[in-house]
Amino acid sequence: MQLAESMIEDWRAFTTNVSLADAVITGPAIIVTWGDGRVSPFHFMWLRDNCACNQCVHPLTREQVFEIADVPDDLAAQAASIGGAGALHVQWTDGHRSVYTPGWLRAHAYDDASRAERHRAGKAHPWAAEYGAALATFDWRDVEHDDAALHAWLSALRATGLTLLRGVPVEPGSVAAVARRISFIRESNFGVLFDVASKPMPDSNAYTSINLPPHTDLPTRELQPGLQFLHCLVNDAPGGDSIFIDGFALATHLREHEPDAFATLSSTAFEFWNKSATSDYRASAPIIALDGRGEVIEVRHANFLRGPIDAPLASMPAIYEAYRRFIELARDERFRVRHRLAAGEMWAFDNRRVLHARTEFDPQLGARHLQGCYIDRDELLSRIRVLERALPPGS
Ligand code: OGA
Ligand code: ZN
Ligand code: ZN
Numbered sequence: 001m002q003l004a005e006s007m008i009e010d011w012r013a014f015t016t017n018v019s020l021a022d023a024v025i026t027g028p029a030i031i032v033t034w035g036d037g038r039v040s041p042f043h044f045m046w047l048r049d050n051c052a053c054n055q056c057v058h059p060l061t062r063e064q065v066f067e068i069a070d071v072p073d074d075l076a077a078q079a080a081s082i083g084g085a086g087a088l089h090v091q092w093t094d095g096h097r098s099v100y101t102p103g104w105l106r107a108h109a110y111d112d113a114s115r116a117e118r119h120r121a122g123k124a125h126p127w128a129a130e131y132g133a134a135l136a137t138f139d140w141r142d143v144e145h146d147d148a149a150l151h152a153w154l155s156a157l158r159a160t161g162l163t164l165l166r167g168v169p170v171e172p173g174s175v176a177a178v179a180r181r182i183s184f185i186r187e188s189n190f191g192v193l194f195d196v197a198s199k200p201m202p203d204s205n206a207y208t209s210i211n212l213p214p215h216t217d218l219p220t221r222e223l224q225p226g227l228q229f230l231h232c233l234v235n236d237a238p239g240g241d242s243i244f245i246d247g248f249a250l251a252t253h254l255r256e257h258e259p260d261a262f263a264t265l266s267s268t269a270f271e272f273w274n275k276s277a278t279s280d281y282r283a284s285a286p287i288i289a290l291d292g293r294g295e296v297i298e299v300r301h302a303n304f305l306r307g308p309i310d311a312p313l314a315s316m317p318a319i320y321e322a323y324r325r326f327i328e329l330a331r332d333e334r335f336r337v338r339h340r341l342a343a344g345e346m347w348a349f350d351n352r353r354v355l356h357a358r359t360e361f362d363p364q365l366g367a368r369h370l371q372g373c374y375i376d377r378d379e380l381l382s383r384i385r386v387l388e389r390a391l392p393p394g395s
Contacts, residue, residue: 007099008057012389014103023080023088030080032088032105040109044077047090050108051098071096123295124353126249127160132337136163140178140346150181151387153348154380157227161350162244162337168231168346175231175371178346183379186225188218189279196230196370198363203276205304209237209363214245214330214355215302217374220274220281224300226377228351232341236366242347243357244337247299250329250355251288255296264322266290268315271307272300282307287326298352303327330355341370352377 022033029041049068051057056066071094079091088100106114136156142149143165157163168174176193179185185192190204198209206212218224230242254262266288274281289298311319329335341347349356351374361368 006054007052007101008054008059008062009052009101009104011062014101014107016103016106018102018106019086020082020088020102020105023082025077025080028076030077030088030090032109034106038109038111038113040105040111040114042105042109044075046110047077047098047100048075048092048096050100051096052100052104053096053098056098119293124161124248125159126252127162127246127337128249128335129333129337131160131162131246132339135337135339136160138163138165140165140167140169143178143181147387147390151384151391154182154384154387157348157350158380158384161246161248161353163348164339165346165348166344168344170233170343172233172371175229175346175373178231178348179229179373179375182227182383183375186374186376188221188225188374189276189281193371193373196372197368198361204274209239209361209368211360212358213303213327214243214357215304216247216300216351216355217302218274218281218351219272219285219300219302220283220305222283222285223376224298224352225374226350226352227348227375227380228356228372229346229348229374230341230356230370230372231346232343233369233371234343234367235341235370237361237363237368238365239359240361240368241338241340241359243359244347244349245330245335245355245357247288247301247353247355248296249335250326251296251299253329253335254288254325258325260318261322261325262288264318265326266296268309268311268319268322270300270323271310272302272305273307274305284310287323299355300352301326301330301355350377 019035020032021035024031029043030047032040032042034040045068048071051066056064058065076093077090078093081089083089086102088105090098138149138153143153153163165178168178176185196206199207202208216224217228251262254265266286268286269284270287272283285300287299287301288296289300291297309319
């Protein structure tokens with residue numbers, strides 16, 4: 001459907017197969033009935049606030065110019081009708097007119113069914129060890145040039161939080177080209193890119209050859225990096241396997257089976273410290289973070305990057321019981337995906353969801369060198385949304 005020229009709904013078109021069947025003014029709302037029987041009330045203030053005409057929205061920036069306090073608080077719809085192209089037309093008591101397309105209204109309706117539908121669609125699906133056999137795997141030689149392949153990879157990364165890329169050139173710096181296919185890189189005190197190898201003067205346990213237990217990177221920052229990439233240049237030393245655990249699966253398991261531990265881990269601030277001769281980073285945050293709806297949005301954990309717990313004596317037994325359970329679960333094979341990276345392979349994972357670990361390796365018997373970098377979650381999500389503007393509607 002063509003939008004009226006004077007309307008600026010968004011940067012993408014909204015379509016729906018469901019038509020608007022009826023629109024009735026009732027109290028301070030317009031009650032819309034859809035062709036499939038769904039009923040969606042829209043409050044006057046909400047509708048007026050979302051007018052997409054080119055007086056209310058700047059035609060170039062597509063950002064709102066209108067502010068809801070510009071109209072009287074008793075503003076009401078004088079008339080509501082279904083007009084051209086099946087859109088909702090509203091005549092306001094102050095003389096303004098607004099038009100809402102069915103696609104836009106359907107996408108933003110906030111009746112219980114519509115909200116539940118959107119909520120379900122955005123929910124993460126935690127995985128356990130079985131995911132190892134179905135690991136979302138992509139080839140850089142496709143992703144590099146093909147936006148559909150890029151979209152498939154990024155969608156899988158968003159959904160599962162763990163993907164493997166093959167065919168990344170075994171040349172230092174290649175990981176940057178892969179990351180930049182998504183967005184700019186998030187630099188840290190370890191560099192734009194960091195080199196994971198056994199170093200003579202390590203400033204992190206990661207840069208030794210010891211077993212590195214499950215962790216997220218930079219839990220010591222207020223905002224942990226959203227995505228982490230680890231590209232394998234060489235992995236000829238015995239050992240050095242990669243292990244991944246879905247932190248959301250651990251949290252879900254605890255929530256269902258050990259609610260006290262879940263409550264403690266999601267409400268107690270743990271201390272995360274990373275100190276070196278030239279830097280001193282600290283963050284104080286729970287291991288399991290919840291959003292406003294109580295859904296798990298983040299896991300933060302690195303046993304080797306912690307400061308002493310700062311809590312009353314009476315809380316210590318429950319805190320340590322919960323923390324021990326979290327570590328035990330992360331050690332449980334039922335939750336672990338294991339794979340040994342080969343040269344040219346690259347992990348891309350959600351560092352605020354998925355814990356990663358590596359087994360000990362022997363640097364005397366072979367070389368091992370990975371390169372890594374970070375990008376924030378926002379960049380991934382923005383990139384996916386922009387790619388989706390170019391896809392056929394409904395795909
Ligand atoms: C790291 C890390 C994994 C590996 O550098 O933070 O987790 O396989 N490395 O060496
Ligand atoms: Zn308007
Ligand atoms: Zn790490």
